[in-house]
Amino acid sequence: MKEYIIKKVLNNNVVIATSKNSDFVLVGKAIGFNAKKGSKISNDRIESMFIKQSLKKTNFDEVIENIDGKVIGICEEIISMCEKEFNVKFSEAIHVSLPDHINFAFHRIEKGIKIENPFLYEISALYPKEYRLAKKALDMINSRFEVNLPEDEIGFICMHINAAIKQRGVSDTLAYTKKIGNIMELILKLLKKKLDKDSLAYVRTVTHISFVLDRVINKKTIRNDLLDNIKEELYNEYDLAIKVAMKIEDLFSIKVPEDEIGYLALHLKRLEDL
CATH class of the missing domain: 2.30.24.10 (CAT RNA-binding domain)
Known part of the structure; x- marks a missing residue:
């Protein structure tokens, strides 16, 4: 053995x-x-x-030399827990980025610097499973170290988890989330509506936008048999959906097909009727 x-x-x-x-x-x-x-x-x-x-000598060696071993230890426990939940091996980068982030969060708390995450609601909607595990991770950290890192930290930890799963940088996950936030701002502006970010309607819309992006990027768009009826009966919403599609195209450098614009129009109608 x-x-x-x-x-x-x-x-x-x-x-x-x-x-x-x-x-x-x-x-x-x-x-x-x-x-x-x-x-x-x-x-x-x-x-x-x-x-x-x-x-x-690697970045991980520097982490070991400069960060409390207990911080590294709990981060490794969190990584192990998440890998089991997703049944996937995370990218090596998280073994450096997560303890570095948590260590920095401790320093900010000690100095009385407020920690805020402006995209917390978008993150929870886009990555629900990662968010659930990030919440569990935050509870572990706060309990083990007898600190009170705020709920906003769940979003940051969630992004580290998602980036490790997708084998990409945390900055890529953040950039994607920011773009989704920009699209939501435009939608609410076009509809002249205020919507609580923790409401089901907001979460549902963020999720729908993410699904649209996933289908378009992976060229798996679905046929919309109601497209002609939508154009005729929901012409105002379809016009707004075109504007939303143009924003998506600008942010993600993709072309949104008419079928998807039709589904966007239906979703905008649903929001409009709230």
Whole structure:
């Protein structure tokens, strides 16, 4: 059975260990409890691992040197929890970006700097499963460190999780979310409506826009058999939908087909009737 030699204990459930000239971050229940440098860990106690394969100094080495091991440890627990939920291996970048972000959040709280996330509602609508896990992660952090990071942090953690799943940068997830927010602003402006961002109608609209984008980007648009009737009976909403489609095209450099514009018109009518 393969064995690992502990180099550093991060917390009761996370250790850094070595085996055959490679370093590993190992996660397992009570794997670090009463453990010391040089102790051996058998493979059957490991629930998940992150392999640091490079022999050169990496960003993760800098994280280990400059961030409290307990912060790194809980982040590794969160990553492990999320990987199990999604049944996918996250991108390596999150092992650096998440502890770096949480560490920075602690510093802001200590200095009394208010943490705000202007896209919290869009994030929760776009990424519901990631958001649920991010909320659980925040509860873990606040409980373990006896701090009170605000609800806005759920959105930031959620973006890190989503970026790791999609194998892209957190900035890409943020950029996408901002664009969705811009589209929603235009919709409410065109309809001359105010809508609570935590309302079902707002969430439903954000989700619909995201589905439209996904279909168009992946060239899986669906036929709209009601298109002619929509143009004739909902001509005002269809005209507004064209404006929304133009905004989408401008932001995402894509072409929204008429069938999708028709579905947008139906959705705008639904919002208008609220």
